[in-house]
Amino acid sequence: MDALLDHVIAAHGGLDQWKNHSTLTARVTYGGPFWEFKGNPDFAGSYAVEADLQKQHFRQVQEATGRTVVFSKLDDRVSVSEADGTVVDELDGPRATFDGYAPDTQWSLAQEAYFSSYAVWHYLLEPYLFAWPGVEAHEVEPWTEGDTVWRGLSVTFPESVDTHNTTESYYFDDAGLLRRMDYAPEVNGRPPVAHYVRQQDSFHGIVVPTERHVHGRNEDGTPDLSAIPITVDVGGVEFH
Numbered sequence: 001m002d003a004l005l006d007h008v009i010a011a012h013g014g015l016d017q018w019k020n021h022s023t024l025t026a027r028v029t030y031g032g033p034f035w036e037f038k039g040n041p042d043f044a045g046s047y048a049v050e051a052d053l054q055k056q057h058f059r060q061v062q063e064a065t066g067r068t069v070v071f072s073k074l075d076d077r078v079s080v081s082e083a084d085g086t087v088v089d090e091l092d093g094p095r096a097t098f099d100g101y102a103p104d105t106q107w108s109l110a111q112e113a114y115f116s117s118y119a120v121w122h123y124l125l126e127p128y129l130f131a132w133p134g135v136e137a138h139e140v141e142p143w144t145e146g147d148t149v150w151r152g153l154s155v156t157f158p159e160s161v162d163t164h165n166t167t168e169s170y171y172f173d174d175a176g177l178l179r180r181m182d183y184a185p186e187v188n189g190r191p192p193v194a195h196y197v198r199q200q201d202s203f204h205g206i207v208v209p210t211e212r213h214v215h216g217r218n219e220d221g222t223p224d225l226s227a228i229p230i231t232v233d234v235g236g237v238e239f240h
Contacts, residue, residue, distance in 0.1 A: 001131065004139040004153055004172070008127045011176030013206035018128040021239040024051045028060065028120055031231035032214070039106035043116070051124045053239075056161055058121040071117035073162055078114040089113070095162060098187040105189065115187055118162040120232065123209065126170075126178065134158035143171045143180065143221070150179050164193075178209060182217060192217035194224075203237040210234045 001009075009015055028049045035044040047060040047069075056073035066083025071094075079090040089110040091097055097111060107115070122129065130137045130153070140152040150171035157163050164185040171180040178197050184190040199211035214230035215223040 002138050002153070004151055005127070005130055005137045008153065008172055008176045008178075009131060011172075011207065012127055013202075015128070015131060017204075017206050018053065021053055023240045024053055024124055025049065025236075025238045025240065026051075026124065026208075026234050027063075027236040029231075029233040029235075030116065031233070032229050033227075034214075034229040035112065037106075037229075038112055040109050040112045043109070043112050049120065049124075051121050053125060053128070056118070056121060058117040060117065060120075069113040069117060071114060071121070073118075073160070078110055078117060080109055080113050095187070101187065102189040103191045111187075115185075119164065122163055123212065123232065124234070129161075130155050132161075134160060140169065145171075145180070148173070177207065182221075194222075196223070201237075204239050206237075206239065208234060208237050210237075 026049055027046060029046040030044045032044070035041060046063045048063060049058065049060040051058050058071045060069045061067070068081045068083075069078065071078040076094070077090065077092050078094045079087055081087050089108060091110040091114065094111065094114040129135065135158065136156045137153055140154045142149045142152050150173055153170045153172065154167060155170060156167045164183040169182040170178060173179050177200060180197070181195045182193065183195070184192045193214060194217040195212065195214045197209040197211070198213055200207055200209045210233065212232040213228050215225060215228060218224055
């Protein structure tokens with residue numbers, strides 16, 4: 001295992017802690033203007049979520065409405081159901097439905113559900129996910145943020161895992177905690193993104209980021225702090 005990755009995983013609780021659990025449950029709140037811009041303003045809000053820790057499967061139930069989203073990579077399917085079980089939107093092979101999309105292309109409800117599901121599943125499992133079979137991670141050039149230097153980790157994911165990009169960049173402080181990640185989401189026309197972790201907390205000995213701000217990324221790599229299109233807040237984390 002790469003030395004930086006080993007340090008990072010240890011800082012987040014260690015492999016044994018992660019491997020001893022099958023699922024993570026939490027309360028996740030989506031904010032920012034992105035959801036309305038993509039065509040589904042009522043998608044924002046708080047959800048009770050369940051993330052499988054050993055395969056890419058994610059379930060989220062909107063607290064205000066009971067609307068339920070289920071994404072399964074194994075089945076390559078996402079569905080959105082009302083509280084009474086009525087399916088209101090669904091997609092088989094959801095990734096392919098974004099082909100040719102630009103950053104200003106609006107999404108269906110199922111597409112928005114797919115995006116949030118694969119992304120937040122990733123966020124909740126990182127950095128444990130980096131040690132999965134088929135995932136490759138190695139240290140790269142650091143990133144200087146103001147007066148601090150964060151060590152860089154390049155992570156390449158196999159086709160068996162849906163993510164923003166096949167290869168993404170992650171940056172960690174001296175303690176091994178995640179501070180920033182860079183990517184350009186394929187499903188949204190590949191706009192450059194600088195995604196910051198603003199806060200993290202320990203739950204049962206495992207460190208989980210609890211406040212995330214997603215910004216645009218300028219040509220020189222600096223973040224565009226004039227707007228926060230997406231916020232993701234996490235609380236009440238439990239491991240099972």
